[in-house]
Amino acid sequence: MPLRNGDVGTSGPQLAPDNEILDHKSALKFLKDDYKHQDGLDVETLLDSKSNGGLTYGDFLILPGYIGFPASEVALDTRVTKRITLKTPLLSSPMDTVTEHSMAIHMALLGGLGVVHHNCSPDDQAEMVRKVKRFENGFILDPVVLSPTTTVREAKQLKEKWGFGGFPVTENGTLRSKLVGMITTRDIQFHPTPSDPVTSVMSTDLVTAPSGTTLVEANAVLSKSKKGKLPIVDSSHNLISLLSRSDLMKNLHYPLASKLPHSKQIICAAAIGTRPEDKDRLQKLADAGLDIVVLDSSQGNSIFQIEMIKYIKEKYPELDVIGGNVVTVAQAANLIAAGVDGLRIGMGSGSACITQEVMAVGRPQATAVYNVSSFAARFGVPCIADGGVQNVGHIVKGLALGASTVMMGGLLAGTTESPGKYFMGREGQLVKTYRGMGSIDAMEDKKAGSSAQGAVKSDAGKARYFSEGDRLLVAQGVSGSVLDKGPVTKFVPYLLAGLQHSLQDIGMKSLTALREGVRDGEVRFELRTVSAQAEGNVHGLHSFEKKLYS
Numbered sequence: 001m002p003l004r005n006g007d008v009g010t011s012g013p014q015l016a017p018d019n020e021i022l023d024h025k026s027a028l029k030f031l032k033d034d035y036k037h038q039d040g041l042d043v044e045t046l047l048d049s050k051s052n053g054g055l056t057y058g059d060f061l062i063l064p065g066y067i068g069f070p071a072s073e074v075a076l077d078t079r080v081t082k083r084i085t086l087k088t089p090l091l092s093s094p095m096d097t098v099t100e101h102s103m104a105i106h107m108a109l110l111g112g113l114g115v116v117h118h119n120c121s122p123d124d125q126a127e128m129v130r131k132v133k134r135f136e137n138g139f140i141l142d143p144v145v146l147s148p149t150t151t152v153r154e155a156k157q158l159k160e161k162w163g164f165g166g167f168p169v170t171e172n173g174t175l176r177s178k179l180v181g182m183i184t185t186r187d188i189q190f191h192p193t194p195s196d197p198v199t200s201v202m203s204t205d206l207v208t209a210p211s212g213t214t215l216v217e218a219n220a221v222l223s224k225s226k227k228g229k230l231p232i233v234d235s236s237h238n239l240i241s242l243l244s245r246s247d248l249m250k251n252l253h254y255p256l257a258s259k260l261p262h263s264k265q266i267i268c269a270a271a272i273g274t275r276p277e278d279k280d281r282l283q284k285l286a287d288a289g290l291d292i293v294v295l296d297s298s299q300g301n302s303i304f305q306i307e308m309i310k311y312i313k314e315k316y317p318e319l320d321v322i323g324g325n326v327v328t329v330a331q332a333a334n335l336i337a338a339g340v341d342g343l344r345i346g347m348g349s350g351s352a353c354i355t356q357e358v359m360a361v362g363r364p365q366a367t368a369v370y371n372v373s374s375f376a377a378r379f380g381v382p383c384i385a386d387g388g389v390q391n392v393g394h395i396v397k398g399l400a401l402g403a404s405t406v407m408m409g410g411l412l413a414g415t416t417e418s419p420g421k422y423f424m425g426r427e428g429q430l431v432k433t434y435r436g437m438g439s440i441d442a443m444e445d446k447k448a449g450s451s452a453q454g455a456v457k458s459d460a461g462k463a464r465y466f467s468e469g470d471r472l473l474v475a476q477g478v479s480g481s482v483l484d485k486g487p488v489t490k491f492v493p494y495l496l497a498g499l500q501h502s503l504q505d506i507g508m509k510s511l512t513a514l515r516e517g518v519r520d521g522e523v524r525f526e527l528r529t530v531s532a533q534a535e536g537n538v539h540g541l542h543s544f545e546k547k548l549y550s
Contacts, residue, residue, distance in 0.1 A: 039063055040524030043401070047370045054364030056349070057394040058533060063524040065507020065517075074500040075510040078404045079382040080113060081292060081320040081341035084267065087111035087256040088496055089399060089511060091384060093350075093409035094118065094271035094296055097434045101128040102417040103488065105135045108266040110492045111256030113405075115294050116270040118281065125270060126284040132268040133289035134162065140242040146183060146198055147173025153194035155183055166229045169202050170239050179231055179239045182206055208233045211240045215264060218243045260291065269322075271296040274304035279311065292320045298347065298355060300324040301331035309338040325386060327363035329375045336379050342404075345372045346387035350409055353387065366401060373402030392498035399499075399511055400518055410434060414482035415491055422484060430484040494548060 088111035104114030165185030181202035269292035324344030348355035348362030365388035385398030
């Protein structure tokens with residue numbers, strides 16, 4: 001019985017005067033059987049270019065679903081290539097102000113992947129790859145080994161070079177030679193005579209494990225030992241491999257780390273161009289232990305990239321190849337036919353990219369991701385949504401539209417692990433330099449070559465935008481600065497937590513379920529007008545502080 005002004009009344013305005021009021025218990029059955037209006041749009045209707053034009057991530061929203069599980073149960077496992085699966089879908093871009101070895105290491109430890117840039121000499125890039133592969137190992141199969149004649153000074157120099165100070169000493173200074181001792185940082189740190197041989201300070205009371213010991217058994221021995229390293233030796237006491245206590249601790253602190261199942265080394269990816277000299281660069285990277293090679297081009301649908309894909313698949317079958325960039329199905333088809341194991345999608349959508357403005361070529365990112373990833377999925381090729389990502393919501397949208405992973409440049413620039421030094425901006429804020437690889441600064445950077453003269457012709461900026469032979473460089477990117485974001489060890493977990501909560505709101509317990517829900521029409525979308533976009537952001541406040549995480 002309706003109440004009017006606090007008094008019991010016998011009549012009043014009805015919500016549906018022309019329809020019978022149904023029993024509330026029948027609401028779900030009525031929705032399923034009789035209610036003809038479905039909320040929102042399916043993905044095909046949303047991204048129909050003939051009706052809606054090309055869409056970016058800001059042009060639509062995902063409608064909420066049913067929450068029946070905690071956010072912590074949302075699984076973020078996903079493929080980055082046909083063969084390699086990551087535990088989180090986040091990648092860092094191969095830009096010289098975003099990813100060098102430090103970023104690649106920490107992205108891998110956090111379950112993602114960092115792609116080392118190639119705007120440097122081949123030797124420098126190979127050295128970065130080597131540092132990534134050595135950072136955390138299961139069994140270290142190629143440890144740095146010292147000989148009895150190595151001096152304390154040389155051991156200190158090796159510590160500065162590699163970032164660790166524990167080295168085995170063998171009779172011949174090589175692997176598979178008789179183990180005679182171990183050097184640690186404590187042994188050499190305060191030794192007064194740098195010219196003394198390491199045999200005068202090394203430890204000889206060693207705990208070892210026999211060849212054939214499993215990783216689990218070796219970890220158990222190391223955890224009971226007070227030693228920092230566990231040498232693995234054969235029956236003749238020859239050094240076979242090494243296990244590190246620091247790696248054991250990293251396993252505890254970074255359970256999501258992207259590692260190869262057989263060696264437990266973290267996965268490393270690096271970018272190269274498509275020029276003939278990039279074949280020599282690739283050889284150095286492969287020798288350093290590279291797992292994934294990313295062909296870096298603003299327009300991937302070229303004879304140069306197709307021939308490079310075929311060359312790599314033939315000569316380096318153990319390497320996974322990611323091609324791109326592409327934004328159309330026709331572009332993707334050529335690279336898929338050539339044999340790529342993954343694709344990068346995006347052209348002109350990055351925060352420091354002006355390709356669409358200057359070249360009038362490209363495609364809005366949401367439309368590009370959906371069309372290309374839908375096609376590539378038919379051939380089992382995972383796709384990377386590369387560019388246009390400004391926040392957690394954009395990551396979710398890229399994944400919902402079919403991307404397996406999302407690549408970030410500007411979002412990770414300004415973190416502690418990104419290359420470059422902090423400086424004070426005009427407003428007294430701490431900032432770091434960030435630039436597009438098509439910017440004049442990047443294309444004229446002289447660190448790319450082995451000499452200043454060679455650098456002008458060999459840097460990655462020109463190669464990526466096919467500008468090597470140009471007398472006049474046409475910029476397709478800009479240089480600027482970004483605010484300090486702190487360490488990625490705090491920023492990336494914030495992104496992952498936001499991603500899990502978003503999938504919880506949508507009602508999907510995994511990225512696989514999200515993609516299936518989109519494909520089946522269970523996950524619905526809504527277009528946003530300009531007013532809707534304004535409504536969805538902070539408004540109506542005199543002042544506010546936008547603190548993203550604590």
